[in-house]
Amino acid sequence: MNYEIVTLQKKRIAGVSVRTSNASPDMQQKIGELWTRYFREINGRLAGGKGQAAYGLYTNYENGAQGDYDAFVGCEVDGDPAPQEGIRYVTIPAGSYAKFQFHGDVTKDMGIFWKQVWQENLPRKFTCDFEEYSIGMGNGQPTDVAIYVALADFCQSCGMPMTEASQYGTNADGTRNTDYCRYCYQNGAFLADCTMEQMVDFCLDVEKDSGRYTDRAEAKRAMLSWFPELKRWKEK
Template sequence: MIQEYIASFKVIGISVRTTNENNQAATDIPALWERFMKEEIARQIPNKAGDDIYSIYTSYEKDHTRPYTTVLGCRVTSFDQVPSGMEALEIAAGNYACFTATGKMSEGFVFNEWLKIWSTPLPRKYTTDFEVYGAKAQDPEYAEVPIFIALENE
């Protein structure tokens, strides 16, 4: 784990309200990904600032054990045009812990990294956490996905 300061940035995408209770997120989040890919949501997002896909966890009711919102989208330069059915979200600047999940896509390596994060004592803010699916996430045999966890300012 590395700690770094991240400047604020904007994302437009689609979302679902979910929870880790009763493994509900294990159904909701893959369904959101399926919709994102099937409907080619990334191609519909205006003012994109790159091709990376962001999986964002925000609007936590309390912590990772309570309901939260997951947004799948892309970084944008402005919110001038937000397509119907999508939402605009600004990721706040601040200190983030960065974990890097590595492994085979078929083996759930990102979820396994989250299991480690949830058991790591961190001064979490529970505002906005996110994963970045960039070029290194494209190799199904050895993918890399950075996970950023918002931290209380120390």
Template sequence: MKYELITLTEMQIVGLAVKADNSEEEAFVIGNTWQRFFDESIMNSINNKITSLGIGLYANYESDALGSYTFLCGCEVTKNKNPELNAITIPAGKYGKFTIKGHPVNDLMKAWQEIWQMQLNRKFTCDFEVYHYDNEDMNNQTIDIYIALK
């Protein structure tokens, strides 16, 4: 799977956060968090949004891809003025940017499985997905996956 090396500045993301891991038993946790995010119109309530692009964020890794982490679904903000929500800062640094076109569940999971098999020099600080919502066809969505690299 091809990716682009990029350098990002620090970003603050605000939204709903849960503790999760990549086990099959917990596969529903992330989906349920996204469901709540949309059902309760949380995206619309986030103050100081830079864009309305959805962000799925993986941070506070216990160890690596096999350990637990914090998952947050939200949006990038200029300043956190949302005390009722969670905030996580994406650190500035080097990232591998993977872009996929497809379904935000099925094709995204396939992409993650490929990424997990790659010999990337990962930092396990903060990885995230950006959902562009650029097509009415759910099977043709653009999603960028950013992996923190050493």
């Protein structure tokens, strides 16, 4: 699938939510009812909403894609308006996101599209993933939707997620470098002079014994689809 890696500022969203999971047999029904409730009961009360976009969020993950999470429907607002009965607030964190573009019938095709997104080999952060809908959505008409998947801090050379302080590289003055991992970058310099494809092949060799992929060709295809967006290779 095609996508781009973008950096977003935080957004404050007001709306309604429900707890569910991908394995729940009534997941789609719950989320559908959430949208209905939002437009019937909530949307008109949020006079301070910014613009016309509506947001479908997935947050408070219990166990990644395998556990429960909060589904949330709302619109962007400035700060925290005066409390209103039945309305919750949630923050979309600032950070890096993989941005996908969906065009189709959201009631029929969105679930299929999300399954394809889940199959991408992305270093997901599982903080807040969301859909951004422009005005004129639904009613069986093709709709354009931007889908954002939160990404962990990951090395802009090899793509390794960095979740612990010890995994970050270092600058020339010994301070932590937040762009690159310790295995690629130390003391202000890259440890290996290589091409992007050589780095991909090296990463595949490292991951071979960990069971992270079964089909090397497919894994390489997936990595080559997003490695060009990494800072080190984008600057080449």
